[in-house]
Amino acid sequence: MLKLENISYIVEEDGLNKTILDNVSLTFEDGKTYVITGPNGSGKSTLVKMIMGIETPTTGNIVFNGISLDGLQINERANLGISYAFQQPVKFKGLKVRDLLDAATGKSNDFKTLCNYLSAVGLCARDYIDRPLDGTLSGGELKRIELAMAICRKSKLNIFDEPEAGIDLWSFENLTKIFRSLGEATNIIVSHQKKILEIADEVILLKGGRVEKVGKYKQVLPYIQNNQCDKLRGEHE
Amino acid sequence: MNKIEKALLEKVSGLHKIPAGAVNIRRNGEIVKRNSTSEIEIVPKTDKSGIDIFVKPNVVGKSVHIPVLITVGGLDDLVYNDFYIGENADVTIVAGCGIHNSTCNTSTHNGIHCFHISKNSKVKYFESHVGEGEGSGGKVLNPITKIYMESGSQMHMETIQIEGVTSTIRKTFASLKDNAKLMVTEKLLTTDFQTAKTQFDVNLLGENSSVEISSRSVAKNYSVQEFKSNIIGKNQCFGHVECDGIVLDEARIVSIPKIDAADNNASLVHEAAIGKIAGEELTKLMTLGLTKQQAEETIIQGFLMGDN
Numbered sequence: 001m002l003k004l005e006n007i008s009y010i011v012e013e014d015g016l017n018k019t020i021l022d023n024v025s026l027t028f029e030d031g032k033t034y035v036i037t038g039p040n041g042s043g044k045s046t047l048v049k050m051i052m053g054i055e056t057p058t059t060g061n062i063v064f065n066g067i068s069l070d071g072l073q074i075n076e077r078a079n080l081g082i083s084y085a086f087q088q089p090v091k092f093k094g095l096k097v098r099d100l101l102d103a104a105t106g107k108s109n110d111f112k113t114l115c116n117y118l119s120a121v122g123l124c125a126r127d128y129i130d131r132p133l134d135g136t137l138s139g140g141e142l143k144r145i146e147l148a149m150a151i152c153r154k155s156k157l158n159i160f161d162e163p164e165a166g167i168d169l170w171s172f173e174n175l176t177k178i179f180r181s182l183g184e185a186t187n188i189i190v191s192h193q194k195k196i197l198e199i200a201d202e203v204i205l206l207k208g209g210r211v212e213k214v215g216k217y218k219q220v221l222p223y224i225q226n227n228q229c230d231k232l233r234g235e236h237e
Numbered sequence: 238m239n240k241i242e243k244a245l246l247e248k249v250s251g252l253h254k255i256p257a258g259a260v261n262i263r264r265n266g267e268i269v270k271r272n273s274t275s276e277i278e279i280v281p282k283t284d285k286s287g288i289d290i291f292v293k294p295n296v297v298g299k300s301v302h303i304p305v306l307i308t309v310g311g312l313d314d315l316v317y318n319d320f321y322i323g324e325n326a327d328v329t330i331v332a333g334c335g336i337h338n339s340t341c342n343t344s345t346h347n348g349i350h351c352f353h354i355s356k357n358s359k360v361k362y363f364e365s366h367v368g369e370g371e372g373s374g375g376k377v378l379n380p381i382t383k384i385y386m387e388s389g390s391q392m393h394m395e396t397i398q399i400e401g402v403t404s405t406i407r408k409t410f411a412s413l414k415d416n417a418k419l420m421v422t423e424k425l426l427t428t429d430f431q432t433a434k435t436q437f438d439v440n441l442l443g444e445n446s447s448v449e450i451s452s453r454s455v456a457k458n459y460s461v462q463e464f465k466s467n468i469i470g471k472n473q474c475f476g477h478v479e480c481d482g483i484v485l486d487e488a489r490i491v492s493i494p495k496i497d498a499a500d501n502n503a504s505l506v507h508e509a510a511i512g513k514i515a516g517e518e519l520t521k522l523m524t525l526g527l528t529k530q531q532a533e534e535t536i537i538q539g540f541l542m543g544d545n
Contacts, residue, residue: 052524054520054524073523073528073529074520074523074524075523075524075525075526075527075528075529075532078523078524078525078526079526083524084524086521086524090515090517090518090520090521092518092536092539093453093481093539093540094453094539094540094541094542095535095536095539095540096539099535099539100525103522103525103526103527103535104525104526106526149525153525153526
């Protein structure tokens with residue numbers, strides 16, 4: 001179980017304090033899939049970065065399976081069983097897809113295993129394992145490999161920040177299949193997409209850095225439709 | 238050869254033992270082993286230290302190994318090796334030098350290699366430089382490579398120096414005729430107070446001649462590197478220089494690329510990027526469970542050992 005307790009994040013901009021997250025408390029139960037949604041700038045990505053340790057809350061505490069994550073480095077959190085797929089995949093000069101999947105799993109994988117990891121995201125290992133993870137791959141390919149890196153770790157908690165962004169021709173159906181296939185894991189997905197919200201056990205709507213509503217998709221939907229964000233509302237009408 | 242020499246030989250040339258083909262192994266300024274074949278002849282120079290290597294025309298798929306080992310301190314070794322590659326040949330040449338210096342006196346190797354590459358022949362040239370040994374004496378390597386390429390010839394030069402070399406000045410000069418093609422990949426890692434200077438001077442004389450130079454380097458601690466390149470296009474030709482550097486700690490990398498289109502049909506490009514390891518690369522690897530140090534090592538390993 002993951003608990004966020006009174007998380008606030010305040011940054012200084014032009015000499016003024018700006019509140020990005022305002023006293024957010026949430027509980028994520030084991031084995032469930034949560035989708036965090038909300039308008040741009042509502043604090044969704046910042047919130048999940050705090051779980052991974054990429055950002056540090058100004059106040060508040062995060063507890064994962066009874067362990068306070070306060071002060072733990074990103075890698076220590078990863079080794080407790082948290083995986084994270086970035087919204088914008090990181091490129092490397094020289095590191096190959098195989099190197100990254102080996103790093104993600106902490107071992108040297110044979111071809112068959114790498115094939116399993118990549119075919120889960122619709123890629124053929126033969127074409128990709130020796131490719132460098134750089135600008136020679138398309139945005140969609142990078143994104144799918146980013147997902148494969150998170151999934152292959154078989155973590156207790158998976159965080160996906162806008163997994164649908166840049167998924168080129170690959171369909172949302174495949175993406176939702178992946179989330180359904182993650183078995184016992186807890187999944188936290190940041191998304192705007194209706195099809196992804198529909199698979200959530202619970203949808204969390206953030207607005208202005210605060211939790212506006214938590215519930216089943218149909219319960220949260222009216223709040224999304226009342227939301228002032230045109231893009232988000234458009235997705236759900 | 239003793240254990241140290243065998244280990245050094247493997248590091249420099251990838252050889253576990255002395256190979257059967259054309260070979261010339263030089264140790265502490267003297268020849269340990271020399272072997273010619275019916276297709277590749279190695280002849281000692283009579284006027285100065287060094288060898289002439291003659292590859293006969295149309296020889297395909299053969300290799301020559303000419304590693305140099307230095308295992309004593311206070312040696313200043315100078316050698317001239319000239320390669321004459323016959324027409325339509327396709328060969329691999331493995332050179333390189335390893336210095337194991339356990340003394341407080343500096344040892345230096347100055348290897349001057351000159352390639353005469355005939356029409357339509359192809360050469361793959363691997364050069365590896367290694368410095369090791371606990372002694373405070375310097376391990377200095379100053380290679381000079383001169384490449385003369387006739388019409389339609391190709392050369393791929395891979396040069397690598399990973400740690401241990403106290404100081405190096407590496408100069409490469411090339412002159413290319415019609416349709417000749419040169420590719421150079423350089424990989425450098427310096428640490429402590431080491432210095433490395435690299436200079437490429439390329440003359441693109443011939444129509445449709447081309448050169449691609451890719452340098453990747455990592456400077457750690459207080460080490461200093463300087464990369465200079467000067468490509469002159471004197472015909473319809475193509476030249477591309479790319480210099481990527483990662484600086485860590487208090488290290489410094491200076492890059493001075495120069496391109497000169499002496500003919501208005503020349504197309505020349507240079508790119509240079511120097512900086513720290515990108516924070517997002519470290520963060521990504523840490524989300525996979527690597528410590529910051531492991532992430533740094535993984536990124537540097539990939540950067541230096543991956544394909545350019």
